[in-house]
Amino acid sequence: xxxxxxxxxxxxxxxxxxxxxxxxxxxxxxxxxxxxxxxxxxxxxxxxxxxxxxxxxxxxxxxxxxxxxxxxxxxxxxxxxxxxxxxxxxxxxxxxxxxxxxxxxxxxxxxxxxxxxxxxxxxxxxxxxxxxxxxxxxxxxxxxxxxxxxxxxxxxxxxxxxxxxxxxxxxxxxxxxxxxxxxxxxxxxxxxxxxxxxxxxxxxxxxxxxxxxxxxxxxxxxxxxxxxxxxxxxxx
Amino acid sequence: xxxxxxxxxxxxxxxxxxxxxxxxxxxxxxxxxxxxxxxxxxxxxxxxxxxxxxxxxxxxxxxxxxxxxxxxxxxxxxxxxxxxxxxxxxxxxxxxxxxxxxxxxxxxxxxxxxxxxxxxxxxxxxxxxxxxxxxxxxxxxxxxxxxxxxxxxxxxxxxxxxxxxxxxxxxxxxxxxxxxxxxxxxxxxxxxxxxxxxxxxxxxxxxxxxxxxxxxxxxxxxxxxxxxxxxxxxxxxxxxxxxxxxxxxxxxxxxxxxxxxxxxxxxxxxxxxxxxxxxxxxxxxxxxxxxxxxx
Numbered sequence: 001x002x003x004x005x006x007x008x009x010x011x012x013x014x015x016x017x018x019x020x021x022x023x024x025x026x027x028x029x030x031x032x033x034x035x036x037x038x039x040x041x042x043x044x045x046x047x048x049x050x051x052x053x054x055x056x057x058x059x060x061x062x063x064x065x066x067x068x069x070x071x072x073x074x075x076x077x078x079x080x081x082x083x084x085x086x087x088x089x090x091x092x093x094x095x096x097x098x099x100x101x102x103x104x105x106x107x108x109x110x111x112x113x114x115x116x117x118x119x120x121x122x123x124x125x126x127x128x129x130x131x132x133x134x135x136x137x138x139x140x141x142x143x144x145x146x147x148x149x150x151x152x153x154x155x156x157x158x159x160x161x162x163x164x165x166x167x168x169x170x171x172x173x174x175x176x177x178x179x180x181x182x183x184x185x186x187x188x189x190x191x192x193x194x195x196x197x198x199x200x201x202x203x204x205x206x207x208x209x210x211x212x213x214x215x216x217x218x219x220x221x222x223x224x225x226x227x228x229x230x231x232x233x234x235x236x
Numbered sequence: 237x238x239x240x241x242x243x244x245x246x247x248x249x250x251x252x253x254x255x256x257x258x259x260x261x262x263x264x265x266x267x268x269x270x271x272x273x274x275x276x277x278x279x280x281x282x283x284x285x286x287x288x289x290x291x292x293x294x295x296x297x298x299x300x301x302x303x304x305x306x307x308x309x310x311x312x313x314x315x316x317x318x319x320x321x322x323x324x325x326x327x328x329x330x331x332x333x334x335x336x337x338x339x340x341x342x343x344x345x346x347x348x349x350x351x352x353x354x355x356x357x358x359x360x361x362x363x364x365x366x367x368x369x370x371x372x373x374x375x376x377x378x379x380x381x382x383x384x385x386x387x388x389x390x391x392x393x394x395x396x397x398x399x400x401x402x403x404x405x406x407x408x409x410x411x412x413x414x415x416x417x418x419x420x421x422x423x424x425x426x427x428x429x430x431x432x433x434x435x436x437x438x439x440x441x442x443x444x445x446x447x448x449x450x451x452x453x454x455x456x457x458x459x460x461x462x463x464x465x466x467x468x469x470x471x472x473x474x475x476x477x478x479x480x481x482x483x484x485x486x487x488x489x490x491x492x493x494x495x496x497x498x499x500x501x502x503x504x505x506x507x508x509x510x511x512x513x514x515x516x517x518x519x520x521x522x523x524x525x526x527x528x529x530x531x
Contacts, residue, residue, distance in 0.1 A: 076421070092419060096415070107426065
């Protein structure tokens with residue numbers, strides 16, 4: 001992709017939970033095919049940023065432009081149809097739906113998504129459990145399912161909220177491989193991640209958040225030079 | 237004459253049949269309530285009035301337009317369903333962000349208004365609705381005489397219950413409905429038009445009540461109060477089955493109908509009470525209901 005316009009452009013994004021002002025003017029850009037990670041301590045507004053972009057938080061101001069379209073004006077159920085998918089931190093696997101039903105739940109929004117068979121080849125664990133209730137899966141399998149079901153929809157971009165949280169190292173590694181596979185297929189990813197080592201392996205660029213704002217942005221190559229800042233802000 | 241526990245078999249089977257017919261209506265009505273409550277979190281107090289409306293639509297179609305039972309069997313639920321959709325769009329949908337109590341109060345008020353209007357024009361005495369010729373008469377089963385129409389009601393209600401269950405548990409639309417029952421915001425973020433789903437669900441629940449109403453018209457008389465007499469028992473059924481459980485509502489509906497019938501044989505004085513006694517016991521032992529998931 002040679003176009004200079006970012007796929008996702010967020011400018012001056014403010015968001016509120018009730019009276020509580022959670023985002024104070026977030027600015028960030030994600031270009032097509034990039035994997036970008038939001039870093040920051042607990043409570044600085046990383047999850048809130050994703051939820052405000054997708055529209056789960058309605059009390060928001062500023063600009064969210066995706067693929068040239070303004071997402072701020074759209075009702076929640078129209079947003080996904082622009083080609084953007086959300087994988088929540090709590091994974092959102094439905095207990096009253098089988099694995100299969102969970103997998104085909106999100107509607108196809110564009111051509112170019114994977115078929116169910118292709119997805120199941122990528123996730124052999126899910127193949128064996130197609131008819132069990134979604135929440136009978138292990139935490140890692142549920143995370144796989146939460147990402148897998150977005151691949152069918154044909155979205156161009158995924159918002160992933162802490163995909164490695166609470167998972168064993170071997171599963172974290174598998175999710176890393178999965179993200180690499182998706183990247184090869186041209187998927188654009190905006191990732192929120194506490195696991196700094198994991199993030200540094202999968203991301204092209206980083207944004208650092210503090211107090212509801214993006215305070216720094218840099219490519220993975222500059223990571224070494226930025227360690228002092230990261231120590232200061234993240235305590236890693 | 238054959239006796240079981242000192243009761244003639246004919247009497248026992250007769251009451252069990254009455255129980256099964258009552259149970260058919262309990263099942264259809266509590267099913268609609270459970271579907272509506274599951275997704276909308278609204279306790280639909282207008283359900284009894286919508287059942288009455290279904291019966292009245294059939295009655296009015298017949299007396300004013302000469303449209304008979306079979307077309308009314310389609311038209312009544314359709315008209316009541318559209319009425320439900322209008323109510324949801326105009327009023328209920330504005331209450332979702334408020335305390336669930338508002339939905340309950342609104343539907344309760346709606347029930348009172350509907351009943352009041354029909355009582356004003358049609359009085360409290362019932363209006364007869366003749367059994368369609370195809371189903372008049374009865375069949376001698378050897379051990380008892382079964383009026384054909386009552387047999388039809390039992391079969392029809394089982395088809396309706398099974399159809400609704402299959403729609404919710406086995407179809408793609410049903411999987412949207414189940415998922416939205418668990419987490420409506422996320423399902424909407426996936427791109428499903430959840431507000432439309434809520435509207436259609438309330439329409440479906442209302443239509444089920446309307447269908448029960450037209451099915452009931454030839455058995456009970458068509459009266460403005462027919463719904464409020466029934467709805468209290470139906471709420472007890474939903475509580476016993478577990479709020480929001482589809483299968484629970486169906487099974488409990490038939491079970492409690494049969495329990496009522498049996499009580500009529502062995503201790504008639506308690507037959508109006510037995511459902512509520514069972515409800516009290518279930519609430520003590522399993523507050524989430526027999527089929528409910530513990531919250």
